[in-house]
Amino acid sequence: MVVLAVVLYFLLACALSWMVLFPAGRAYVSRRLEVVGSRFQRSLQNFARRSGAQAGAIGSESAMAMRQGGGFLREHKWAALATLLILMLPAMVAWMASSRTMVGGFDAPVREANQQVAELLLGEQLVPPPPLPPTLFMTAEVEVVRPNLVSASRDWALLDKDYSQRLLQVFRIMKERHGYDMALLEGYRSPERQDALAAQGSNVTNAKAFQSWHQYGLAADCAFLRDGKLVISERDPWAMRGYQLFGEVAESVGMTWGGRWKMMDFGHTELRVDGVRKKQ
16 A cells, blocks of 8 residues: 555655656646636536536636636646645655665764774773884885884884873784784884984984874884784785785774875874874
8 A cells, every 4th residue: 555655645746746847848748738728618518518507617717717827827837846846745755765774884984993993991901012123123025115213113002091002902803803913113202212313414313302193102103024024114905905804804904094195104093182292
């Protein structure tokens, strides 16, 4: 029964739309009304001959009403359009309500991000991985990309607790979903080390002491482990794909990713907290 009502409503809406929006439709309806009116008038006139003059008068008035109806539609097309919209309003509301349900899947990334943040705040406290051997950070390949990395701090305890939990969550997602083993290259950075890096030029960093989130334990630089070696170079396609995934996951848990900066830093993430970093 409901399906039949919907079909009839749809056909009525289509007919009204065709009549209101297209001149040919209005002309056709007007002609059909006049034909029907004429036939009705003749029928009434025949009936009037048998039943009296009063019935003939009624027929004439009915035919005239039919013709006036067609003229009214032509003269008041905007009013007719408004009427059509009113008729279609219930169907439009129902369609919009159903559309929200149908396309809800597009909100999945947002829901997933919110769920991941909720897990960080309410779920288990993740434990940092065991420290990596210092020799991993002393190879020639590493020195080319990150000089003096061996002296950088990789102490998870010096990082902000909220930030470290988010970063550990990123490490877990990268491993479980994408198959990448992550490595912390540098976490907390002292003001003295920050100034020393800034003195090496803008190709290293533009931030001086206390201009970086590293000084507040709210930033870290990360890379990948493959076959027991650190892979940092962006020229490695496997690593570059990993950095892209790393950035997506980091942003999904509310962190800022350095890969979107003008001076791109693909392994860098930070958690910006209002009122923490000093204004310079």
